Amino acid sequence: MIPHLSIVVPFHNVESYLTECLKSLAVQTLEDFEVVMVDDGSSDGSRRIAEDFVAKDRRFVLIEQRNLGPGPARNAGIERATGAYLAFADADDVVPPHAYERLVAKLAETGSDLACGAVGRLVDGVLEESILHEKVFRRPQLCTHITDKPVLIRDRTIWNKVYRRDFWERAGLRFSAGIYEDVPVAMRAHVLATRVDMLGDVVYHWRRRESSITQCRNELPNLHERLAAIRSVRAFLDERAPELLDGFDALVLEKDILFLFQALEVSEEPGPLLELARSWVASLGQNALNTAPSLRRLELHLLGRGLVAELRKIREFRRAREDAARIVPRGWRNTGWYGDYPFFRDRRLKIPDAVFDARDELKLHARVESCEWTGTEYQVRGHVSIHRVDRRIGQIDLWLSDGRRKVPLEVRRAGRHGIVTTIDPERLAGGGPSWRLQARTETRGLVLKGWFRDVEAHASWRFTASGVPGWSRSGMDMPQ
Known part of the structure; x- marks a missing residue:
């Protein structure tokens, strides 16, 4: 019998987490599903765990391939999947019991192409709000679209969703190799969908663990791959939804560029990082750069001039001002409102006052x-x-x-x-x-x-x- 939903789970050396993930799938309140597990060349005990689930639950199937990465593994799982709906789960994460029932029910009700929901962040066993998804699902809405609901530009993950299989195939969605293969697919899905359902329910628990691939995000090769993913998304948006470019660029400046800053803070040889950083900033639209918050503009200004020591000082200043740095008036005849940050009117650096201008904030x-x-x-x-x-x-x-x-x-x-x-x-x-x-x-x-x-x-x-x-x-x- 063809299952209602296919859940694709790629895994590679996640023995410590795989059991919890698969158990969370086994107890889903939507019972008509299959779990397509893809062993991406594991060398630990992960395969044995997957085989145990296959042996005791007919809804679990296992395929294997040599280690090609999560993108090709997901593609292999999709080819094996037979369900009318499609979902993805990472092997170190957890899916709440009612997640797929609620997502599939909305799609059946509305006829939308995909349904998405809120995400919780698992940090040392404690569930917190996912900062990546903050503000996205506070106002749920059915039958909408990313061009009508631009906040969805912040929803760049593939696993807090259920997709119609015929939509996935019609849109020609496919994962590439590399670390950030999911971001371009998630953005393409949002743009190419005719209608999207947004649920306020938390439908996915995303685990933070230091040993995962994406936790090595400050390393130079990782940063190069992140930039490649950003450029891929920008090229697609420029062609299909240019009105979303400013929002996407603003998100890159808010979230992604932090990893460049963090790498520069600890690097003993910042030259290659500075070169990459300049390429990264050059790939973004000027409007997003001009309208970035004043403290971020200051960081970008120092980055562009290669002033690493000063950038590190600003990063320390930011961390010490968790309650937000102050904005102060300066001048009596023509009062301006500026961020009260280091280096304002520093004679040596001569940073333009416009960099510190915070009136719009x-x-x-x-x-x-x-x-x-x-x-x-x-x-x-x-x-x-x-x-x-x-x-x-x-x-x-x-x-x-x-x-x-x-x-x-x-x-x-x-x-x-x-x-x-x-x-x-x-x-x-x-x-x-x-x-x-x-x-x-x-x-x-x-x-x-x-x-x-x-x-x-x-x-x-x-x-x-x-x-x-x-x-x-x-x-x-x-x-x-």
Whole structure:
């Protein structure tokens, strides 16, 4: 009988982890599947473990090849697979019990080409959020596409997904040899798919282990292969989805380039790394380079000039400022806002002020901390500050808006960042049904606007009509 789902698991010398991976597949709540294990020339006890699973569970099959790498091993597994749906798992990772049932169910419901879900990071047995996938699956959506949901540019892994087999073949997807063979395939799949389902559930546990191939990411050959994968993706996007290039480049500058920096921090002969780094940066679009955060622009500036000692100092500075380095105003007549980093206006280095310019990084933080009914009006207490700016805001204006009308509110300051205001429901008569609270601030020529957030619900704070004159905040009934 043809299985519903085929799961391809390549492995090479992962004896310590393979049993846990295969057990997690054996207990999937979706029972109609096959696991195609591909022994990529293992020399430890991995093959024996795989054979034990074949002997006791007919859903497990084993094929072998000489050591060619994970890409060719996955290709061999796909050729052997017979399921209508296709999935991949790495042999040192773990798949949660309901993962494939939920992914396949969504595809059956929507008819989309692939379904993807959130990822947890297994670190010393503890499950954490995957930094690589952060922000991607916070707002799940069905029947979408990467061009409509650009955050999917951050979803560059192949194993947190289920694909329709006919889509995979129609798109001509195939893995190349090399370490980062999965990134180009994942990006091609997202672009070539007609529709994609995004699930908020964690569907994959990605293990961090120091001995894995990708953990040797600071080594020069590894960095060359990463650059090759980046160039492959950029060439494809340039042809098929150029509107995604800036987002992809920004992600490379946020995540991938860290490995170059880390290598330069410890290298005794940085020459070859600097040459590679310049090629790496040259392959990216100018827009992403110009709009990178100021501290990253400083690192790139030092990198481009080959100032390794200064770059190492900045890397140490960054690690010491885990709560984000400060942004400060400089100048009175024409105030600018700059990152408070080393080497600003250093006479020896003469780094342009524009490298440190951080005005576009400033964001207003406004949150409601309490709302109480006094018998005639609501008294709202809140917090207003500017992210990364350690100073009192000069002027604060507040108002309520229903999208058509604006009702200004009086503001009292309470401490360094606290504010107090009152809201009379009668002033909102005839408007609504929903009102949002907004702030406008001005400090040293810097004007920022932002909506208040609810400190408990982490959502936009608003009044919602629930009768006259009763009101509610974020769904919570207020006294009348």
